[in-house]
Amino acid sequence: MFNTDTLNALRRLLLAMADDHLIIGHRNSEWTGLGPILEEDIAFSSIAQDKIGHALGLYSILNEQLGEADPDTLAFMRNETDFTSCQLVEFPIGEYDFSLVRHLLFDVAALIRFEDASHSAYDPLAKLARKVKGEIKYHVFHASTFVKQLGQGNEESKARMQSAFNQNMALALGMFESFEGEALLVQQGIYKGEAAIRTAWLGEISAILQEAGLQMPDVDKLEPVYGGRKGFHTEFLQPLLDEMTEVFRIDPAAEW
Amino acid sequence: MVNLTTDTQAIWDAIATVMDPEIPVLSVVDLGIITDVQITEEGAVQVRMTPTFSGCPAIKLMEKQVHDAVAALGFEQVQVETNFDVTWSSNRISEKGREIIKNFGLAPPPKYNDQPDMKLLEHTACPYCNSSNTTLKTPFGPTLCRSMHYCYDCLQAFEQFKPI
Numbered sequence: 001m002f003n004t005d006t007l008n009a010l011r012r013l014l015l016a017m018a019d020d021h022l023i024i025g026h027r028n029s030e031w032t033g034l035g036p037i038l039e040e041d042i043a044f045s046s047i048a049q050d051k052i053g054h055a056l057g058l059y060s061i062l063n064e065q066l067g068e069a070d071p072d073t074l075a076f077m078r079n080e081t082d083f084t085s086c087q088l089v090e091f092p093i094g095e096y097d098f099s100l101v102r103h104l105l106f107d108v109a110a111l112i113r114f115e116d117a118s119h120s121a122y123d124p125l126a127k128l129a130r131k132v133k134g135e136i137k138y139h140v141f142h143a144s145t146f147v148k149q150l151g152q153g154n155e156e157s158k159a160r161m162q163s164a165f166n167q168n169m170a171l172a173l174g175m176f177e178s179f180e181g182e183a184l185l186v187q188q189g190i191y192k193g194e195a196a197i198r199t200a201w202l203g204e205i206s207a208i209l210q211e212a213g214l215q216m217p218d219v220d221k222l223e224p225v226y227g228g229r230k231g232f233h234t235e236f237l238q239p240l241l242d243e244m245t246e247v248f249r250i251d252p253a254a255e256w
Numbered sequence: 257m258v259n260l261t262t263d264t265q266a267i268w269d270a271i272a273t274v275m276d277p278e279i280p281v282l283s284v285v286d287l288g289i290i291t292d293v294q295i296t297e298e299g300a301v302q303v304r305m306t307p308t309f310s311g312c313p314a315i316k317l318m319e320k321q322v323h324d325a326v327a328a329l330g331f332e333q334v335q336v337e338t339n340f341d342v343t344w345s346s347n348r349i350s351e352k353g354r355e356i357i358k359n360f361g362l363a364p365p366p367k368y369n370d371q372p373d374m375k376l377l378e379h380t381a382c383p384y385c386n387s388s389n390t391t392l393k394t395p396f397g398p399t400l401c402r403s404m405h406y407c408y409d410c411l412q413a414f415e416q417f418k419p420i
Contacts, residue, residue, distance in 0.1 A: 039394040039404070046396040053311020057340070127340040131310050134345065134371070134420045138395050141374045 002122075006188060009181025010122060011066055012084065013191055015074075016179065016229055017113065018058035019085035022075055023237070024106055025051030026244050030093050040096070043142055047103070050135050057128045065124050076248040080238045084179075086228035088171040090237040100150075101164035104143035104208070105172040109201045111136045116197070121189040144208050151212025162214050169217040173198070173224030258299045267293050267301060270325040277314045278399045279417075282356050284318055288348025291341070300333035301326055306344045309400040309420075346372075346419045358383050362402065363416035372419035380416045382407035390414075 002010065028048035035041025059071035068074060088106065093099045114136055117129035150157040176198040185191035206216045227233070247254055271293070272285040284290055284305075292304040303322055307315045315338055323336045346365035349357070354364040363383045366376050377395060379388045380403075387409035395403045395418065403418040 039396070042398070043394055043396040046400055049311045049313070049400060050309065051311070053309060057310050127343070128310070130343045131307070131340050135309060135311075137371075137374070138418075138420070142395050 002188070002190075005181055006184045006190070007066065009179070009184050010190060011062060011068065012179045012181060012229075013185060014058050014062050014066070014125070015068075016084040016086075018055045018062070018074070019083050020089050020106075020175070021051045021058065021110075022055035023083070023085045023240065024089040024102075025049075025055060026240060027089060027091075027093055027099075028103070031099065036096050040146075044099070044103075047139050047142070050139065054132050054135075057132065061124045061128065072248070076245045080233055080241055081231040083233065083237065083241075084229050084231060085233075085237075086171075086175045086177065087225050087234055088168070088174055088228075090228075090234060090240060091171065092236055095160075095164075097150075097160040097164040098167060100143060100146055101161065101168050102172075103139070104147050105168055105205065106175070107136055107139040107143055108204050108208070109172075109175050109197060111140050112197050112200045112204070113192070116192040119189075120191065125190070147208060147214075148212045151209075151214045158213070161212065165209070165214060166217050169219065170222040171225045173219060173222060174226050174228060176201075176224070177226040177229040179229050258295060258297060260295060260297075263295055263299075264293060266329055267295065267303075267326055267331075270329050271303065271322050274318060274321045274325050277317060278401070279357065279360055279362070281360055282353055284322065286350045286353030286356065288350065288353070289318070289344055290322075295331075298333075299331055301331045301335070303334070303336045304341070305336065305338045306340060306342045307338060308344050310340075311400060346417065349417075357417050361414070363405070363414060365417045365419040368419055376419055377403055377405075377416070380405050382410060382412065383414055384412050385410040 025048045028044045028051060031041060031044035033041065035044055056071055059074045062068035062074065063070050088102060111133060114129040114133040117125050118133055120126040120129065147161060151161045176194040178194050182193060186193040202219065209216045268285065271290055272283045274284045276282045276284060276287050289305050289308060290303065291306050294302045303326065305319065319336045319338060323334050326334045347367050349365065357364040361383055363380045368376065377392045380390055381388050382390050385407060387407055389408045390405050393404045393406055397404045397415050401417055402415045404413065404415055406413050
């Protein structure tokens, strides 16, 4: 029902979304045992678990409907340059302020993506998205609650939140890097398109920042950090993949 | 010889003996994750399930337990498949299931129209004393489906099976 060019664009879209969720999921899991308070330890760990579930759902569509390798192979056996995740997600967790703000910027975009995808003309994606969007709503609720509280906390918390936004914003704009065949997906009602998602995202992020009493960085003056969707990554991705695949490389048949 | 009506009921009854591993008194049927049971004239059974959360770690275990419960009735061909054709929401939990969740010490998820409002979480009724003088401590808990709350009246921390 879709032609080859459309299917290839669909593969690119699903792979980029899946890789983003796998990598941010892994990063979020690095807070397990290290959260600044117990509740945040649990929150980041729970969100990580959801993200890996979302990645699995997307990889499963690629495998079952579009003839790609099985999810474990896609997640654990590709080279760094085959990953099309944006660079935002691969950065180390840093301090809690950096991770919290990245979590907000990522999840607001993810919610817009999946809410739109729940009406996608590509049925397997629509079905998955109807499930996933309800979960991401909790992620956005979590992130925005804390950002607002810290933005309105004391001088230090406010300054750290602001600096985390300034640090993250150019990276976050890289989430909306256009990919080959994207226009075909938009034309056929499969996907909203990066430009439209970016516009909706900017609106939501500004509103949250305003409520938090923080300044929206001037995005027109920022150079979005692109490259991830084409397989260009920072020095941080390979070590993450090495760690993520360590057990799999030692024993591909390991069960737990 | 297959009797479609009585056998289908027997299969549902068998599946209802499988419990949610995270709330081991709540059956997968009352949880609302069993979306379809089909049996052919030849006696092949197909059960369809939908996950509560897409990252639910217990789904493979529940698939196997459902399979084994149906196979124990004597059916030789049993297929259990999990997919997203029917979207699970907490509204799918039965009335009996809500009662069981409450007796287990968790606040049951409030029913909602269209989509859950996060404000629903702020004054969840305490499962111990029914007071609504409560606060949300965090939307994430010991399992993916739970949030954590505190009751100002009976001074107890409690968990909710959250609306989703």
